[in-house]
Every structure is written in C-alpha cells, then in structure tokens.
Amino acid sequence: MSMSKQRSDSDRVSRRSFLAAGAAAGVTALAGCSSITGGQSQQERAGVAGETLTLTTTTSTYDTGLLDEIHSGFEEMYGVTVDAVAQGTGAALESARNGDSDVVMVHARGLEDEFLRNGYGVNRRDLMFNDFVIVGPEADPAGIQGMGSATDALTAIADSQTTFVSRGDNSGTHTKELNLWEAAGTEPGGDWYQETGTGMGEALNVANQQGAYTLSDRGTFISQRSEIDLTILVQGPIEGGPESLANPYGIMAVNPGVHENANYDLSMAYIGWITSPGTQDAIADYQVNGEQLFFPRAVSENPDFQQYVPEGWSSDDTEE
Amino acid sequence: MSLDATVHLLPALVDLPFREGYVRSIVYVSLYVSGIAVLLSTLFSIPVAIVMGFTDFPGKQVVKAIINTGMGFPSVVVGLLVLFIVSNQGPLGPLELIFTKEAMIISQFVLATPPITAISLAAITGVSDNVREAARALGGTRLDTALVVIKEARYGIATAILAGFGRAISEVGSVLIVGGNITSAGGVSKTRTLTTAIQLEARQGQYDTAMVLGGVLLTLVLTVNAIVVRFGDAGSMNR
Numbered sequence: 001m002s003m004s005k006q007r008s009d010s011d012r013v014s015r016r017s018f019l020a021a022g023a024a025a026g027v028t029a030l031a032g033c034s035s036i037t038g039g040q041s042q043q044e045r046a047g048v049a050g051e052t053l054t055l056t057t058t059t060s061t062y063d064t065g066l067l068d069e070i071h072s073g074f075e076e077m078y079g080v081t082v083d084a085v086a087q088g089t090g091a092a093l094e095s096a097r098n099g100d101s102d103v104v105m106v107h108a109r110g111l112e113d114e115f116l117r118n119g120y121g122v123n124r125r126d127l128m129f130n131d132f133v134i135v136g137p138e139a140d141p142a143g144i145q146g147m148g149s150a151t152d153a154l155t156a157i158a159d160s161q162t163t164f165v166s167r168g169d170n171s172g173t174h175t176k177e178l179n180l181w182e183a184a185g186t187e188p189g190g191d192w193y194q195e196t197g198t199g200m201g202e203a204l205n206v207a208n209q210q211g212a213y214t215l216s217d218r219g220t221f222i223s224q225r226s227e228i229d230l231t232i233l234v235q236g237p238i239e240g241g242p243e244s245l246a247n248p249y250g251i252m253a254v255n256p257g258v259h260e261n262a263n264y265d266l267s268m269a270y271i272g273w274i275t276s277p278g279t280q281d282a283i284a285d286y287q288v289n290g291e292q293l294f295f296p297r298a299v300s301e302n303p304d305f306q307q308y309v310p311e312g313w314s315s316d317d318t319e320e
Numbered sequence: 321m322s323l324d325a326t327v328h329l330l331p332a333l334v335d336l337p338f339r340e341g342y343v344r345s346i347v348y349v350s351l352y353v354s355g356i357a358v359l360l361s362t363l364f365s366i367p368v369a370i371v372m373g374f375t376d377f378p379g380k381q382v383v384k385a386i387i388n389t390g391m392g393f394p395s396v397v398v399g400l401l402v403l404f405i406v407s408n409q410g411p412l413g414p415l416e417l418i419f420t421k422e423a424m425i426i427s428q429f430v431l432a433t434p435p436i437t438a439i440s441l442a443a444i445t446g447v448s449d450n451v452r453e454a455a456r457a458l459g460g461t462r463l464d465t466a467l468v469v470i471k472e473a474r475y476g477i478a479t480a481i482l483a484g485f486g487r488a489i490s491e492v493g494s495v496l497i498v499g500g501n502i503t504s505a506g507g508v509s510k511t512r513t514l515t516t517a518i519q520l521e522a523r524q525g526q527y528d529t530a531m532v533l534g535g536v537l538l539t540l541v542l543t544v545n546a547i548v549v550r551f552g553d554a555g556s557m558n559r
Binding site for chain 1: 407408409413414416418419500501502503504505506507510511520522523524525526527
C-alpha cells in the first residue's frame with residue numbers, strides 16, 4: 001500500500017499508544033496488527049506531520065469531487081492525511097458532537113449555530129457558497145418554471161400533488177427544504193411527498209426515475225446532470241433566483257475544551273489553509289462539466305464578524 | 321435500472337471509468353478487513369463449537385439459540401452497536417478506532433462469528449456416533465476421539481469459515497457506519513470496501529463504475545461459494 005496508509009497507521013498508533021493500556025485485550029491485539037506497518041521515524045518528526053485529520057462533511061462537497069480535488073494540496077503541504085467522511089450536515093455535526101471528528105464543513109446555518117451555542121464548535125468561518133435549485137421533469141406538470149419565489153413553487157407542487165422527493169435525512173438540503181415548506185405555509189405529506197433518506201445524488205436519481213420534483217444544491221445537480229433527465233425549473237440567487245435559495249457553507253473546528261483528543265492544531269491548520277486566498281481560488285476554479293460549482297467567500301477586504309458567531313448573537317446576550 | 325440503460329453502459333465498461341489504483345485499493349481493503357475478521361472469528365468460533373460439541377452444560381440450548389439468532393443479526397444494527405462502542409464517547413473511545421479498518425474488523429467479527437460457530441457446531445455434532453464409538457473402542461482417550469471427530473468434520477468447518485467470509489465481505493451496513501467510506505484525496509481507499517464503494521457510486525449516479533465494482537464483488541463471492549461447494553463435494557465423497 002501507499003505512503004498514505006502508512007502515515008495514517010503510524011499516526012493512529014502514536015495517538016493511541018499511551019491510552020491503550022487499559023483496553024480490552026482483543027481489541028488491543030487488533031490495533032497491534034496495524035502498528036507493524038507504521039515506521040518509528042514517522043513518530044519522531046516534529047509538528048503535525050504524519051497525523052490524520054478527520055473531516056465530517058456533507059454529501060454535496062464530497063460527491064461533487066471538490067474535496068478530492070483540493071485536499072492533495074493540504075496533504076502535501078503538511079505531510080498529513082485528511083479522512084473526509086461524507087455524511088450529511090446533521091450526521092456530520094452529530095459525529096463531531098461525539099468527538100469522532102476534528103473539523104466539520106456543513107451547510108445549515110441554524111444547525112451550525114446550535115452546534116456553536118452548545119459549545120461543540122469554535123472558530124467558525126464562512127467558507128463558500130452556491131445555491132439551491134428546484135429541479136423537475138421537463139414537462140413540469142405543476143407549472144413552476146421560471147417562478148421567482150421558491151415558496152410559490154412549492155405551493156404549486158403541493159397543490160398539484162405532483163411527486164416531490166425529499167432528502168428526509170436531516171441534511172443541510174433537507175433542513176433548507178423544511179424551512180421553505182414552513183415559509184410556504186404548507187405541511188408536506190401524502191403520497192406525493194416521498195422521503196428517501198439518502199444523499200443528494202441518490203435523491204436526484206430517485207426523482208429522475210419518477211419524473212418528480214426535488215430541491216438540490218446546484219453543485220450536485222451540475223455534477224450529475226449528464227446522468228439524469230431533470231432540469232432546473234426555479235433558479236437560485238446565482239442565476240438571479242430568490243435569495244431564500246442561497247446555500248452558504250461554513251467550517252468549524254471541534255472545541256478541544258469539550259473533546260480534548262480532537263486534533264485542534266491540525267483543524268486550525270486546515271481551516272487556515274482552506275480559507276486562504278490560494279485554496280479559495282482553487283475552489284473557484286473547480287469545474288464540473290464546464291461549470292463552476294462553488295463560489296469562495298472566505299477572503300474579503302471588509303470585516304465580517306457575523307461569520308464567527310451564531311446569527312443574531314451579540315455581546316449583550318445573557319448567558320446561554 | 322432498465323435494460324436500455326444497461327445496454328447503453330456496456331461501452332463504458334470497456335473504458336474502465338475509474339482512477340488508477342482506486343479499484344485495487346478497494347479490493348485490498350475489502351479482503352484485508354474481511355480476511356482478518358474471519359480469521360479472528362474462526363479462532364474464536366472453532367473452540368466454542370468444539371466445547372459445545374463435546375460437552376453438556378446447563379444453558380447449552382440457550383447459547384445455541386443465541387448463536388442461531390446471531391446468524392440473522394442485521395448488519396446495520398451491528399454497525400450501530402459497534403459505533404456506540406468505538407465512538408469517542410463509548411467504552412473503547414480512547415483507542416480512537418472510529419473510521420478505521422480496526423472498527424470495521426470488529427463489526428465484521430460480530431457478524432461472521434455466529435454463522436461460523438453454528439455451521440462448525442452442526443458439522444461436529446453431525447459426525448456419526450459410529451465414528452466416536454469406533455474411536456473409543458480402539459482405546460482412544462477423549463482427546464483422541466475429539467481429534468478424530470474434528471478431522472471428520474473438517475469439510476463442514478471449512479464451509480463454515482467460507483460462509484462467514486461470504487457474509488463479511490458482502491455486508492454494507494456496518495462497515496459504512498463504523499468505517500466512514502474514506503479514501504485519500506489521491507483515490508486510495510482507507511476504509512472504503514467494495515460494498516460501500518458501490519453504494520457511493522450509485523448515489524453519485526456513476527452506474528458504470530458501480531457496475532464494475534459490483535462485478536468484482538460478485539466474482540469474489542462466487543469464487544468463495546465455488547470453493548465452498550467443492551469442499552462440500554470433497555467432504556461427501558470422503559464419507
């Protein structure tokens with residue numbers, strides 16, 4: 001196997017070795033299996049080299065291929081390995097809550113704010129954005145094409161009882177969808193409303209099979225457009241659609257004060273790297289099928305204090 | 321998928337639509353994780369089956385019932401339980417096993433152990449009483465008798481091990497939860513197995529890659545099953 005495996009193995013051993021003493025014998029034996037492959041010299045290197053960063057993130061950043069594209073730059077710069085786990089925003093934050101990841105990259109501000117307020121996340125930065133689009137079959141049975149309002153479009157879909165595929169997985173996209181239904185004043189339900197409980201790509205496939213509508217982030221839709229027959233019927237703000245379909249991504253380190261074994265140093269190195277001008281340019285340059293998927297947002301001349309704190313937070317707030 | 325789409329995909333199969341080394345590393349992880357898990361399961365299961373096959377103790381039927389129930393454990397439930405155990409907040413949290421091959425080995429160990437134990441036990445108890453009596457009549461000690469019985473049951477035990485391997489390598493639920501389906505940025509699998517890779521490729525709509533991986537997995541499982549069948553034949557001929 002390659003260097004990356006050796007690195008991660010030796011890292012695991014070094015982080016774990018002093019803690020392993022009291023553990024169950026069988027499992028220690030298992031862990032021992034992997035220690036054989038890791039070289040001693042790796043452990044003696046200074047700094048973060050050889051360590052592994054666990055990033056839990058959403059299916060949209062992963063399935064579009066963005067992370068695979070940019071991560072090799074970070075891995076080379078620091079001599080580390082990034083383990084990207086694509087889970088959906090809700091699950092990604094839950095993994096971080098349990099101390100199972102070091103840094104989270106997600107796209108549901110409400111859930112991120114709750115995460116921050118509960119003390120699990122620190123050093124949040126705005127990372128990038130794209131937008132959501134409402135996609136559906138070309139025939140457009142609910143007649144939503146070109147509507148300027150996402151909530152009007154959802155109301156029209158509900159009124160016509162055309163099949164709508166929902167992620168139903170507590171992801172960022174699902175959260176956005178539920179917020180839109182609430183804003184539309186419609187309680188979705190009935191045979192026409194189908195929760196798939198899967199990632200965006202799969203939800204698009206399901207919608208495609210059934211000639212149904214769904215809400216998708218633009219990135220995943222573009223990266224999959226050649227495989228499916230759905231088309232964009234309501235545009236997001238990037239193409240002049242309503243601001244309610246904006247899709248901002250944020251990144252946060254797991255609070256080392258809550259989870260002391262979180263790899264905070266490397267998390268901050270990662271956040272620094274991904275919000276740097278060079279990486280932000282790489283994000284802007286990343287294209288699928290000739291289209292830009294993500295728009296960088298971290299580099300700005302002007303201060304933006306809102307990105308560091310939960311929305312609506314002010315120093316006058318009483319203790320939470 | 322419709323037949324039409326399948327036909328449409330056939331040319332794509334020839335192009336090998338995946339990154340170099342990607343499939344190889346996935347096959348390696350699958351074999352490594354399932355291989356070690358089954359090895360450990362075997363080391364655990366065979367002694368248990370031998371003890372249960374040669375002794376009577378109170379509660380033996382209960383243990384048997386538990387093993388038989390274990391053969392039907394849904395892999396996602398096992399994955400969930402192992403997640404709670406290896407998660408940072410769980411009892412093995414300090415070992416930092418979450419999202420590693422070791423965590424996947426633990427869950428596949430739990431999955432493979434019941435079938436290996438149950439089938440081995442059936443093979444051992446299935447050795448005819450005549451064999452035992454003959455061994456005893458020839459002046460064999462208890463140990464001699466046990467060795468003769470195990471020798472007779474060896475094909476059944478081999479079948480058990482391969483059945484356990486078949487279960488381990490084709491399950492998707494638990495390795496997805498505890499392994500995280502991780503590859504490095506360079507496209508080298510860390511905890512991505514054939515099954516979780518197929519799940520991911522299907523999610524991304526990359527059915528061509530998914531089908532290639534599916535073909536590899538099917539070939540592996542069919543090979544293992546063919547070996548099982550051969551062992552079974554050899555066993556019956558032997559008798």
